[in-house]
Amino acid sequence: MTVTYTTDGAETTAPKTLGAQAATGAPASETLEASGRSETSGFSAAPLLEVHDIVKEYRSARAVDGVTFELRAGESLAIIGESGSGKTTATRIALGLASPDSGEVFYRGRRVDMHRRGFAGLRRGDSALRALRRESGIVFQDPYASLDPRWRIRRSVAEPLRARGVPWCEAAERADAALSAVGLDADEYGGRFPQDLSGGQAQRAAIARALVIRPRVLLADEPMSAIDVTSRLQILDTLRAIRSGGLTALAPRAEHGQAPQGAGGPDAAVAGPAGQDAPMAMIVVLHDLGIVRQLADRVLVMHEGRVVESGTVDRVLGHPRDPYTLRLIEAATMDPASD
């Protein structure tokens, strides 16, 4: 069975695996239930990333106040909210970059412990945390700030690989592949500096950097807010291609030949059927409802540190239950192309 989505008024089949096309060359068939759980063959019910009731206080105000959500392999979750709603903090906690004052984060079934220190106080002690860091990628808001202005693009894109000990030659090749995959000619742009690129190009390079390690979780934090309007389409197209599996060269791979870490169960479940590439999950943080439909399956609406609404895109946008969501929908500049 295939599911059809209407985007841009056209009917497309958008399978949820991002690598399956590469392996088989044909769209795989999955179903998605309205609640967003994927329960077909090849996907387990176990979520990839779970966040339970996290709380974070900044200067006696609760930036994040009891947020709970989960993310499954292969799905795309949008987190919407205005500035100050806590969405950035929540996602940082979810990806193990900040520690919550209370609450827990689970990655592939194992609890992520931010406070366990490894040798010499370096935060490397916890294996779940390490796995999360190793298998996640982030795209930041402002590419000119998140790319070192003194480094050339190729080097920035290859940095996550170099940090993992990949030798330069291989890292450079993979970086070039990543650049090509996001639509940047590696020969032309690889040797340039960030300030020589347009906003859209620089952000795409940042996306390439996030994808070059083949993450299982991709976080895009307001990826278009700092980009000029004319370049936003490029970013949107790139993200849509990621979501629909177009970026086959970069899809996450189950690490062949590597022994499963910790409990063998969760890994095998998420890896999908033998021989198939593991699907990537995406979290997109936005403050503009207009593009949600094009980028996400499920939506989380945050307001003042809490989740006020969550569900599939159709349900939340079509039948919002919370008045805040309603206000957001009314205020949004809806993309006329999406119904």
Place this chain on the structure above:
Amino acid sequence: MRFVLKRIVAFAVALFVQSIVIFACLRILPGDLAMVIGGTTSTPDQVARIRGQLGLNDPYPLQYLRWLGGVLHGDLGTSQLTGVSVASEIGDRLQITLPLALLSLAVALAIGLPLGVHAVTSRSARVRRTLQVAAIVAGAIPALWGGLLLVMMFGRGVGLIGVLPAQGFPARGWHAFGRALASLALPALSVGVITGAEFMRYTRSALVDVANSDCIAQAMMCGMTRAQAIRRVGLRMVAPQIVSVAGLTFAGMMTGVIVVENLFALPGLATLVMTDLRNRDLLAVQSELLLLTTFFLVMGLVVDVLHHALDPRLKDASEGGGYA
């Protein structure tokens, strides 16, 4: 006002910490005063007895407190070698080093400020470039060589125009005012010219930074020429920075003039420290170093307060104190 109080407290704390650091550092040094006093032929028993007399066998904290107590009462101790009060020795040296430093600073400012301004305002590019080159070269001259050149030119008995004394300080000190001043002339000049080159570069770069600012443009709209605008408005704007640098340079000169003092046979403060250090007369060295440190910290305090007073922008942001 709160800013000043905070700084004074910081100053007191820093001084206290410094006293401990000085005391501790000196104790680490090898060598024994008792042996110096006793001489090379003394027996271990004699040395031990001298140590006891000097109180060198007492535990360190006790020695520290004894010293600190004395200092707080104004008693800087007595040189354990010569028996002369440290305070009076320092006083003798200060009457040379302090005026020398002041004179050198005066020369440096007299050379550096006008030339620095000129290096920015002069319309001739050649003049500007010449001044820049002169400043770079003058700043690279070793003080020793500068002093020697001056002696060769103006030193009495040696130089081409032998008008100024090249050695020594009158025995009667400042009572022989004219001779004393003459003795300091050449040394002050040699230090002053080199430091003046630094001031000139600093003034120039500070003025260049403000030369394109709106304030200068505004002054020019009021009818001043660029040169006048920079001289009147620009100097006022960079005055706080220059005061800071001048103050800190002055503080540094107290020990920085040691080479020149040696060359011109002027018994100065830094030479005293060195002699006492060689003799391991630690009590004297402690008090001298503490005095120097106090002087530095006081200068830093004065400079900060002046800077704060002169720069209205800082007055609003004053709660940051020194260490934001």
Place this chain on the structure above:
Amino acid sequence: MREGDRKRGGGAPRRKGRVLVVLRSMWHRADGAYALVVIALWLLVSLVSAVWTPHPLIESDGRNAWARPSASYPLGTDGAGHDLLSWLMRGSLTELEVVALVVLCTAACGLLGVWASIGYKSGAGRGSRTWMVCVDTLIAVPTVIVAMVVSVPLGASIAVIVVACAFAYSLSIVRVTRPVAQLAATSQYVEAARSYGVGEARIFFTHIVPAVAPTMAVQLSLSAGTAILAESGLTYLGIGIPAGVPSWGRSLSDCAKLITVYPLTVIWPGVIITAVVVALNLLGDALRDCADPVVNADLRRTMEGGSR
């Protein structure tokens, strides 16, 4: 795609090509050219003097004392009959040692200090604030005093000069580079690198250090110049280069002691010292401008490699 194209940074020319471009840019500047020439001469003379000088350094007869400049003694002789030219030549090697040691130690201590100043949590932690307070207090300690105190256990030695200069300049480096280091440490690209699992040491050396490198280069070249000046002063005071070892400071102070006898011997050491210190100071400025791809368009063009 040639092997050479895959060099670090993805640019077509190798590192050697970049160095040549930097040198050429410096050569085109008046101050850069002067600096390069003088320093090249200095290096040349040092190397030569290591194996040969016109006359042996220690002459056994003192009959030739204070001879005027002549064909065989181009600069004359000093009070013991030693050829001044030979001593100055050999002294250049000593100065090279001094400068090399000072620059290395200052760089190492400076980097350590920078690392401490950004500390854990990128400069917001208590540790780094305490460290900055320490730096501000220590920086007030006069270099002369440091040299004097250090000379007590060490005697007159090159180590005294190195310690005193490294102490002063590494603190200065920490203070001067702090804003830039802070900016880099709190930047988003460092946060991004951390999120990709890049280790703290790697972040420091690949992101923070390049950010402070230009400022450090200027400070290091200033410290090199000061090292030579300090050497002359401290040797004169008796706590620098030990007696019997040739150095420019020693030549200067030996001549100074007997200035009444033959004043003109003092000229050459001073001129040489001044010339070299000027060259070192200018080197720093020129290097900072020419090695920065943002400022030097030629370098940028070379690094970007053109089309392949």
